[in-house]
Amino acid sequence: MLRNLILSYRTLMDTQYKFTITQTVSKQTIEKYIELSFTEPNFHHLIGLHKLKGIDKVKCFNGNGAQKIYNQILGNHITFYDLDKDTSQHKAAFLSRATSLNLIYTMLENISVNLKGLYYFDPNKIGSKIKAKYLLHFQHRDKEFYFLFDKYDKKVKNTDICYPVSVFRRKIQAELPEGRSAKHYEMNQTPIKLLKVEKIQGARTVTLYDK
Numbered sequence: 587m588l589r590n591l592i593l594s595y596r597t598l599m600d601t602q603y604k605f606t607i608t609q610t611v612s613k614q615t616i617e618k619y620i621e622l623s624f625t626e627p628n629f630h631h632l633i634g635l636h637k638l639k640g641i642d643k644v645k646c647f648n649g650n651g652a653q654k655i656y657n658q659i660l661g662n663h664i665t666f667y668d669l670d671k672d673t674s675q676h677k678a679a680f681l682s683r684a685t686s687l688n689l690i691y692t693m694l695e696n697i698s699v700n701l702k703g704l705y706y707f708d709p710n711k712i713g714s715k716i717k718a719k720y721l722l723h724f725q726h727r728d729k730e731f732y733f734l735f736d737k738y739d740k741k742v743k744n745t746d747i748c749y750p751v752s753v754f755r756r757k758i759q760a761e762l763p764e765g766r767s768a769k770h771y772e773m774n775q776t777p778i779k780l781l782k783v784e785k786i787q788g789a790r791t792v793t794l795y796d797k
Contacts, residue, residue: 588666598624606782619745626656632750634683686753693724698795700724705775718751723772730756732771
């Protein structure tokens with residue numbers, strides 16, 4: 587099953603998603619772009635393997651082997667059998683991310699229907715350790731999900747070149763221990779006016795959302 591997640595993730599790797607948004611600079615409204623792409627090294631963090639502190643096959647890379655871990659999973663050298671050995675409290679967080687991964691493609695392809703909001707993300711406002719610049723809040727059936735992505739340091743005029751960081755389902759209060767409150771990651775975040783979302787594959791561009 588772990589290898590199947592990679593095969594599913596590969597469907598995203600030949601595609602770039604371009605978001606057109608508006609931004610106010612010096613009291614003038616201009617268009618800005620977010621270009622989101624998926625690469626092999628992104629897979630390791632996106633499904634939460636970094637959270638599994640008890641897996642020797644993951645731990646041996648000391649957090650510096652995202653590409654190597656990807657190759658190990660693809661070659662069936664790291665499997666769900668290995669992950670079952672992890673007894674840390676973070677295993678549930680990993681499983682939440684892993685099971686949400688397949689929804690990224692579905693969410694983006696149907697963004698005109700299931701989008702609940704796009705936000706500039708400030709982790710301090712929600713007490714989160716996730717490092718990301720953008721938060722996409724969406725709904726799939728009766729569940730709500732969060733997809734976060736961050737920008738590379740590369741500077742391009744009016745464009746943020748981004749990579750995926752995390753995807754997970756929003757927990758409901760009934761799932762949490764007594765005394766803990768469910769986090770609504772969109773709370774107090776700055777909303778973004780989204781104008782258009784395009785899917786780019788080679789020379790072919792398809793508009794997925796156009797307000």
